[in-house]
Amino acid sequence: MPSNSYDLVVLGDDLAALVCGTLCARRGLRTLVLGDDRPSRYTLGPHKLPIEPTLWPATPGSAGERVFKELHAELALRRKLREPKIPAQLVAPDLRIDLGNDRLAQELDREVGDKPGKAWLARWDKGIEIARQLDPLLSSEHAFPGVGFFEKRELTRLTEKLAVDANAWWTDAQSNPHSAMWRALGAIALRHPSASPAAIARAIDAWRAGPSPLRGDGDAIRELLAEKLTTAGGEIRAGRVTEMDVSWGKISSLTLANGDEIGAGQVVASRPPGEVAALLGKKAPKRLAELAEGIALIGYRYTLNVVLDEAGIPEHMAPTVAVIAAPDKEPVGDAAFSLHIGETDDAGRIVVMIAALLPTDGPLDADRLMPKCMALRAG
Numbered sequence: 270m271p272s273n274s275y276d277l278v279v280l281g282d283d284l285a286a287l288v289c290g291t292l293c294a295r296r297g298l299r300t301l302v303l304g305d306d307r308p309s310r311y312t313l314g315p316h317k318l319p320i321e322p323t324l325w326p327a328t329p330g331s332a333g334e335r336v337f338k339e340l341h342a343e344l345a346l347r348r349k350l351r352e353p354k355i356p357a358q359l360v361a362p363d364l365r366i367d368l369g370n371d372r373l374a375q376e377l378d379r380e381v382g383d384k385p386g387k388a389w390l391a392r393w394d395k396g397i398e399i400a401r402q403l404d405p406l407l408s409s410e411h412a413f414p415g416v417g418f419f420e421k422r423e424l425t426r427l428t429e430k431l432a433v434d435a436n437a438w439w440t441d442a443q444s445n446p447h448s449a450m451w452r453a454l455g456a457i458a459l460r461h462p463s464a465s466p467a468a469i470a471r472a473i474d475a476w477r478a479g480p481s482p483l484r485g486d487g488d489a490i491r492e493l494l495a496e497k498l499t500t501a502g503g504e505i506r507a508g509r510v511t512e513m514d515v516s517w518g519k520i521s522s523l524t525l526a527n528g529d530e531i532g533a534g535q536v537v538a539s540r541p542p543g544e545v546a547a548l549l550g551k552k553a554p555k556r557l558a559e560l561a562e563g564i565a566l567i568g569y570r571y572t573l574n575v576v577l578d579e580a581g582i583p584e585h586m587a588p589t590v591a592v593i594a595a596p597d598k599e600p601v602g603d604a605a606f607s608l609h610i611g612e613t614d615d616a617g618r619i620v621v622m623i624a625a626l627l628p629t630d631g632p633l634d635a636d637r638l639m640p641k642c643m644a645l646r647a648g
Contacts, residue, residue: 271522274532275301278523280510281539282307284323287494288336289537294503295340301531302498303523306507309488318574322589322609322624323490332407340497346490353588356479361450361593368479368587381447392442393477396451399438399467400474402431431467439466449596456600457591457607460570460626480589513545515552568601569638571627571645576620579613586610601628602645 275298279290282304290302310317337343357368366376373393377386405427442448454476455469456462464472495505512524513536523531538545543561546553588610595604606625613619627645 271530271532274534275299275504276534277301277537278303278531278533278535279537279539280545281305282507283539284490284494286537286539287491287498289539290503290505291340291494291498291501292336293537294498294501300498300501300503302503302505303508303510303531304505305509309491313574316574316576316620318576318620319488319572319611319622321570321572322607322622335408340494342493342497345493355585355587356481357476357589357591358587359450359454359476359591359593361596364450368476370478373477389445389447392438392445392448393473395438396442396470397474397477399431399435399470402427402434403467403471406431435466435470438470450593453593453596453600453605454591456605456626457624461567462599462601462626462628476591479587510548512550513548515549520549566629566632568629569627569633571625571642573623573646574620575623576618579617579619582610582619582621599628601626 277290277293277298277300279286279293279300279302282302286302286304290300294300308320310319312318337346355367355369355372359366359368364380366373366380368376374386374390377389380386381389406424439448442451451469451473452464455464455472458472458475458480459468461468498505508529509526510523511526513520514522514524514530520533520536523533523536525531541561541564542557543564546557546561549557590608590610591605592608593600593605598604602625606623609622609624611620611622625645627641629641633641
């Protein structure tokens with residue numbers, strides 16, 4: 270017998286799960302966000318270091334902008350955003366570009382010359398047009414993938430045109446020697462070395478404006494969303510789910526490791542399909558098993574924190590830097606990574622986070638994963 274029941278239970282404690290839970294709670298659903306209590310920071314001596322970088326997509330018309338408008342949190346978010354003079358930088362062999370909508374043309378002209386710079390900028394502008402075609406998919410009321418007949422028809426129309434236009438743009442862009450930079454920018458932002466042309470277009474659109482660093486890193490935005498969730502009557506709880514109970518073809522309750530049972534009208538899982546299928550056991554739908562089999566683990570997100578005196582940070586360094594050390598190689602490991610510069614603390618120290626993708630051919634146990642991490646750190 271369930272000890273408590275909710276209209277919606279969201280499984281996961283990542284940012285996507287928290288956004289979903291907060292929106293649903295604000296729309297009147299009795300919501301529980303059930304996470305694994307994974308800390309966002311770890312302690313090392315006197316320092317509390319972040320697990321991974323968190324950037325909020327502040328591009329006009331983006332889904333992120335829509336979320337905070339619905340939550341009436343635009344001003345609160347704006348107060349948490351850092352406002353550096355240079356939003357982000359792209360660094361590669363013989364190339365250093367300050368990114369930003371009002372900077373890019375001048376930077377390209379300085380670094381690659383007038384004619385090549387204008388050609389690169391024109392392709393960049395075309396990529397932004399492609400990226401805008403994703404707005405109706407990501408920031409509308411449509412479910413994605415679509416659910417009903419009319420919704421599926423509308424989304425199919427949008428995605429088919431997007432795929433054709435994006436492929437044509439990427440085919441043309443690859444004739445430019447600088448296209449390898451875009452592939453690497455997409456890999457850094459999306460954590461995938463072979464993103465689709467539409468996804469790359471979306472990523473370079475965000476990079477051009479400059480990712481939005483937050484005061485307090487990911488803690489700031491999590492605290493803001495958690496406040497909105499609890500104010501709307503939602504709950505956040507930690508617990509490990511061991512089983513999902515199914516009745517009449519739908520999930521009815523969740524069983525936790527401590528034996529507690531929670532009733533659920535609906536469940537949203539911010540987890541891989543394989544984990545969800547394992548919780549359902551023999552009652553897992555065939556389609557869910559097919560999705561799980563079709564997903565391959567291609568890498569791990571690797572982050573390294575370095576604590577420096579503020580005097581060790583180069584002058585005019587942006588808070589977010591995309592480093593493409595080897596444009597001719599796969600954008601993984603030390604060939605393409607990002608630097609995230611924190612804020613100066615009271616002792617004059619700054620945390621610099623290095624984030625990279627550690628490529629693998631599948632899951633690795635700890636004994637095999639550790640040597641690969643050490644090799645990547647050594648460069």
